Amino acid sequence: MLELNNIYKTFNPGTVNEKRALNGISLKLNEGDFVTVIGSNGAGKSTVLNAIAGVWPVDSGSIIIDGQDVTGLPEYKRAKFLGRVFQDPMTGTAATMEIQENLALAKRRGARRTLRVGITKKEQEEYREQLRTLDLGLEDRMTAKVGLLSGGQRQALTLLMATLQKPKLLLLDEHTAALDPKTAEKVLKTTDAIIRENHLTAFMVTHNMKDAIAHGNRLIMMNEGKIIFDVAGEEKKKLTMKDLLDKFAELSGSSIQSDKALLA
Amino acid sequence: MNIQSLLNALPGACAQGLIWGIMAIGVYITYKILDMADLSVDGTMATGGAVCVIMMTHGYSVWVALLCAVLAGILAGLVTGVFHTLMGIPVILAGILTQLGLYSINLRILGIGTSAGTASNLTISVDRYNLLMSLRHVREIALNNPIAVGVIFVAALIGVMYWFFGTELGCSLRATGANQNMSRAQGINTSLNKVLGLMISNGIVALSSALLCQYQGFADVNMGRGAIVIGLAAVIIGDVIFGKLFTNFALKLLAVAFGAIIYYLVIQVVLWLGLNSSDLKLLSALIVAVFLAAPYWKERYLSRTKKEAKADA
Numbered sequence: 001m002l003e004l005n006n007i008y009k010t011f012n013p014g015t016v017n018e019k020r021a022l023n024g025i026s027l028k029l030n031e032g033d034f035v036t037v038i039g040s041n042g043a044g045k046s047t048v049l050n051a052i053a054g055v056w057p058v059d060s061g062s063i064i065i066d067g068q069d070v071t072g073l074p075e076y077k078r079a080k081f082l083g084r085v086f087q088d089p090m091t092g093t094a095a096t097m098e099i100q101e102n103l104a105l106a107k108r109r110g111a112r113r114t115l116r117v118g119i120t121k122k123e124q125e126e127y128r129e130q131l132r133t134l135d136l137g138l139e140d141r142m143t144a145k146v147g148l149l150s151g152g153q154r155q156a157l158t159l160l161m162a163t164l165q166k167p168k169l170l171l172l173d174e175h176t177a178a179l180d181p182k183t184a185e186k187v188l189k190t191t192d193a194i195i196r197e198n199h200l201t202a203f204m205v206t207h208n209m210k211d212a213i214a215h216g217n218r219l220i221m222m223n224e225g226k227i228i229f230d231v232a233g234e235e236k237k238k239l240t241m242k243d244l245l246d247k248f249a250e251l252s253g254s255s256i257q258s259d260k261a262l263l264a
Numbered sequence: 265m266n267i268q269s270l271l272n273a274l275p276g277a278c279a280q281g282l283i284w285g286i287m288a289i290g291v292y293i294t295y296k297i298l299d300m301a302d303l304s305v306d307g308t309m310a311t312g313g314a315v316c317v318i319m320m321t322h323g324y325s326v327w328v329a330l331l332c333a334v335l336a337g338i339l340a341g342l343v344t345g346v347f348h349t350l351m352g353i354p355v356i357l358a359g360i361l362t363q364l365g366l367y368s369i370n371l372r373i374l375g376i377g378t379s380a381g382t383a384s385n386l387t388i389s390v391d392r393y394n395l396l397m398s399l400r401h402v403r404e405i406a407l408n409n410p411i412a413v414g415v416i417f418v419a420a421l422i423g424v425m426y427w428f429f430g431t432e433l434g435c436s437l438r439a440t441g442a443n444q445n446m447s448r449a450q451g452i453n454t455s456l457n458k459v460l461g462l463m464i465s466n467g468i469v470a471l472s473s474a475l476l477c478q479y480q481g482f483a484d485v486n487m488g489r490g491a492i493v494i495g496l497a498a499v500i501i502g503d504v505i506f507g508k509l510f511t512n513f514a515l516k517l518l519a520v521a522f523g524a525i526i527y528y529l530v531i532q533v534v535l536w537l538g539l540n541s542s543d544l545k546l547l548s549a550l551i552v553a554v555f556l557a558a559p560y561w562k563e564r565y566l567s568r569t570k571k572e573a574k575a576d577a
Contacts, residue, residue, distance in 0.1 A: 053449070079451035092449070094442035097435075105439050108432055109451040115428075118435035161450070 001201045002029040002169050007051055007061035009225075021047040022058070023225035029169070033232075034195055034202045036212035038244070039222035045205040046087075048222070049173050052203070054078040066168045080110025083162030083200075085155060085175040092158030095147030099138060099157065102146055103127045106161035130160060134190060152183035156190055163194050170195065172204040176211070188215065213239050223252040270536040275402045275411060277532040281525030282414030283476045284494055286421055288502075288524045289517055290468030291495030297429070298441040298461040303359030304344040305469045305495060307366025308337045309488030312470030313477030314373040317388045322377070326396055330474050337470020338463045340366060345459030355458075370485045385484040388477065395478040410479050417475065418521045421468065426514040428464075437461055469495075490545050493552050498524035500555040 009022040021044050029035060037045050051058050052065075054075040062071045065081045086092045093102050104119035104127075124142065131139040134156050138149075146154060155175055162170060172191065176184035192215060195202050206212050212219055219236050221229035221244070228251040231239065287309060294302040312333040319329035340362055347358035375382035390398040397410035406412075428434045439447045440457040447454050469491070477483040502516075502523025510519045531548075535541060 075448045076451050076453045079449055082449075084449045086445070086449075091443070091445050094439050094446055096442045097438060101435060101438075105435060105447075105450050105452070108436075111451075113432040113436045113452070115431045115433055118430050118432050 001031045001033070001066055002027070002052070002203070003062075003064040004028075004048070004052070005062045005064070007048075007063070008059045009047060009051060009056075010059060021225055022051060025051075025061070025225070025227060027220070027227060027230075029201055029203070031201055032199055033218055034200075034216035035204065035218045035220055036216040037203065037205045037220045037222060038207075038209060038212045042224075043222040044225040045222055046173055047225070049171050049203065049205055052078075052169070053082060053084060053171060080165075081168040083165075083167035083170040085158045085162050085170075085172050087174040087177050089151040089154040089158070089178055092161070093146045093149075093154050096145060098143045099131070099146055099149075100124055100127050100142040102157065103130075103161060103164060106164045109165045130164070134160060150183075152179050152187055155179065155187050159187070159190060159194060163198055163200065166198055166200070168201065170200045170202040172202065172206075174205050174207055177207055191215075209241055209244055213241070213244070221248060221251070223248075228252060270533065272403075273532050273536065274529065276399060277528040278525055279397070279399065279402050279410040279414055279479060280476075281528035282411060282418055282521065283472055283479060284528065285414075285418055285498060285521030285524035286475065287469050287472035287491060288495045288498035288520045289418075289421060289425065290465040290472065291492065292499050292517065292520050293425075293461055293465040293468070295496065295499060296441075297438055298458060300355045300441075300458065300461075301359070301492070302341075302344060302462055302465060303356060303492050304340055304362035304366070304462070304466060305359075306488045306491045307363035307370065308340045308466045308469045309473045309476075309491035310370045310483070310485055311336050311340060311366055311373070311488075312473030313483035313487060314370050314386070314485070315470070316474035317386050317477050317483040318373055318376050320388055320393050320395075321386065326394055326478075330396075330471065333470045333474035334467045337473075338467040340470070341463035341466030342459065344466070345462040348462075349455040349459055367485065374483060374485060384486070385482055387482040389481060390478075397475060397479050398481065399479050414475070417471075418518075421471075422514050422517045422521075425517055429513060433460075490548065493545075493548050494524070494527065497527050497548060497552045497555070500552065501526050504555065504558075 004025050004027040007022050007025040011017070011019045011021055023044075025044070025048060037048070039045050050056070052063060054070065054073060058071065062069055064070065065078070070078050070081065084092070094105070100119055104123060107123065128139045128142060131142070136153050136156055138153065138157065146157065149157065159175070175191075176187050179187060188211060191204075194200070202216070204216065217236065218230070218232035219239065220227055229247055287305070291302075291305060294300045315336045316329045316333040319332050320326060343365075344355075344358050344362040347353045347361055348355045353361070371382040371384060374384065374386045388395070390400055397408065397413040399410060401409050402411065429438060436447065436452045437457050437460065439450070439452060440454045440461070444454050447457075473488065476487065499520050500523070502519035502521070505526070506515070506519035506522060510516050531544060534547065539547070
């Protein structure tokens with residue numbers, strides 16, 4: 001479903017701020033894979049995700065989604081393959097537009113925007129049904145501006161928007177990091193349900209080791225722009241926090257205890 | 265100060281306000297919907313009139329002239345859009361470049377057919393040409409009263425805009441202005457949309473310009489100077505006075521048109537009070553500066569909850 005071949009990316013090349021963010025990343029995701037990605041700050045987790053989404057072009061390497069080489073495609077053209085949820089709840093939705101308008105925009109991802117009416121009556125019913133599944137009462141507030149919603153509600157809405165048009169790959173960029181623990185758990189539960197029901201292939205970056213272990217069928221650990229550990233299936237199911245901490249110390253040559261973020 | 269002279273001036277202020285209301289709706293599209301300050305309108309506000317007058321004096325009908333004026337405005341918007349998106353120039357600077365370039369172009373347009381090849385103004389008399397509106401009829405009760413014509417144009421424009429911004433494409437334009445990251449993630453070509461928005465906006469401004477030159481009976485290369493400020497003033501006045509009341513999109517556009525009318529009524533009163541007309545631009549600039557500062561001040565100095573939160577921390 002997704003293939004990354006030897007991806008390199010350096011930010012601010014030739015300056016004092018030069019940073020090699022991706023250092024020869026190769027990765028293959030199969031259809032239906034739900035991968036969780038962990039690593040310390042600056043390991044390149046979100047950078048991989050942005051490389052896939054096409055936020056900027058990579059320096060070298062190729063990105064293939066569902067058999068199609070998208071390396072040269074701009075962000076908005078890759079969008080038809082991708083569903084995305086961002087870390088900042090403000091990023092994924094248009095605050096000044098209505099809930100139903102946001103959904104209608106997402107429904108047309110990958111389609112030409114024509115002069116037909118932006119949201120039909122039939123669609124509205126469909127959205128009402130789908131909002132009901134989120135169990136947040138949003139189905140009764142369809143014409144409310146998204147700016148009035150809480151962070152958790154916005155993330156849940158973004159999640160629905162990302163999957164309204166079934167994506168080849170769902171990209172989750174620490175999408176619960178900005179939420180309080182209780183809301184984060186609820187959004188994660190919704191995430192699991194949506195991925196399961198739609199049989200999605202997903203790529204979830206997280207700061208939280210427990211979440212990384214508890215969710216998905218595969219786990220990747222990154223360090224300094226490289227994948228240092230990749231585990232799937234039964235082996236992943238048996239993984240414990242201690243295993244991961246030991247693994248990190250062994251593979252990165254430094255102790256994970258020094259990185260508070262990863263223990264969060 | 266005689267009240268009669270003020271009353272006599274009010275119909276003219278209304279008509280001018282309506283015409284500038286059309287212009288302000290154009291500004292609304294870039295400034296409010298797309299969140300960009302487009303300064304090319306200062307040039308377009310003269311280009312539309314120049315094209316309209318030169319076409320009519322060369323024998324074309326008023327409708328053809330109007331259409332060409334709008335197309336000229338759309339082209340100007342395209343240039344600003346290309347400067348901004350393809351050449352990476354900040355939008356304010358891109359608009360200033362277009363505006364400056366248009367000054368020369370406007371002189372050339374007005375000079376078509378003259379021996380010098382450039383002219384700074386051109387008159388068009390309502391006696392000789394079949395104009396849509398003229399200030400001569402502003403106090404007549406008739407269909408060719410510029411206020412009536414202005415109302416028809418404003419209503420039609422609001423109708424078209426209401427329809428357009430409800431379409432898939434129109435919604436994607438609104439999304440582009442609201443959140444570019446989200447828009448791109450939903451497959452919207454934000455660069456293209458910005459160019460499109462600039463084209464629509466400048467087309468509308470050129471329409472307003474074409475009507476204004478008919479109303480006043482001449483086109484002048486300087487008629488657009490400071491147009492952006494008048495447009496912003498109308499948008500802000502409309503928002504301040506009607507913002508709470510008018511939440512529907514069509515009504516918001518109507519508020520902009522009302523804002524322009526109020527602006528011209530106020531100007532008329534200020535003139536009547538004895539202000540020199542050459543000081544008007546200073547006054548406009550100050551008024552707009554204060555209104556633009558208002559939301560910032562409100563946030564900074566009046567937000568009690570914020571201060572209390574800080575005290576608690």
